[in-house]
Amino acid sequence: MTAQNSAKRRRAFLGAAALLLCAWSLFCGYLHDGAFLAPWHDAAFSADVDGDGAPERVVVEGRAARVERGNDVLWESDPAWLVESLLCCDIDGDGANDLALLVWKRGSYGASRPFWVERDEPVYSQHIFLFHWDGGPKPFWMSSALRPELASWAFEQDGTIAVRTKAGEEARLYWRTWGLDFLPRASSPL
Ligand SMILES: [Ca+2]
Numbered sequence: 001m002t003a004q005n006s007a008k009r010r011r012a013f014l015g016a017a018a019l020l021l022c023a024w025s026l027f028c029g030y031l032h033d034g035a036f037l038a039p040w041h042d043a044a045f046s047a048d049v050d051g052d053g054a055p056e057r058v059v060v061e062g063r064a065a066r067v068e069r070g071n072d073v074l075w076e077s078d079p080a081w082l083v084e085s086l087l088c089c090d091i092d093g094d095g096a097n098d099l100a101l102l103v104w105k106r107g108s109y110g111a112s113r114p115f116w117v118e119r120d121e122p123v124y125s126q127h128i129f130l131f132h133w134d135g136g137p138k139p140f141w142m143s144s145a146l147r148p149e150l151a152s153w154a155f156e157q158d159g160t161i162a163v164r165t166k167a168g169e170e171a172r173l174y175w176r177t178w179g180l181d182f183l184p185r186a187s188s189p190l
């Protein structure tokens with residue numbers, strides 16, 4: 001092999017390595033910002049979030065949620081969350097509207113975690129966060145990582161949440177004594 005050929009092969013190898021490094025960086029960047037997590041859809045609707053009889057504006061935009069009244073922003077979701085969808089409905093049946101967020105976040109736990117869990121998961125997982133409105137959103141139930149993950153959801157007249165999983169299965173979530181749970185298949189209205 002001539003010195004010229006050897007130099008060519010070295011340059012080709014370095015070029016391929018640089019390309020691979022660029023591709024890997026882009027892939028990690030996409031993973032970092034959650035681009036592969038869900039088809040993100042902006043949405044906006046009116047609902048009486050605080051129960052005063054007048055509607056507020058509920059907005060999901062750019063993976064974040066907010067509640068507006070006129071020109072005022074009453075609440076914005078945590079920037080660490082990627083908000084996929086938001087419902088405003090009475091999920092726990094107490095007569096007052098609640099906010100339900102379908103959220104992607106890193107890890108299964110918040111600021112505190114069980115003592116036996118040394119380190120939270122670094123990858124994104126899907127969660128449901130529920131809030132009462134009492135002068136602002138007060139969290140009252142936050143799920144661990146959803147299994148199965150949800151592709152869509154909608155609040156139904158019977159007080160349940162109709163969901164479709166990413167595998168295409170349809171099911172209902174309902175408010176049990178404390179927390180959302182899947183309706184047993186036999187009692188599902190579907
Ligand atoms: Ca209101």
Ligand SMILES: [Ca+2]
Nearest residue numbers: 090092094096
């Ligand atoms: Ca409620």
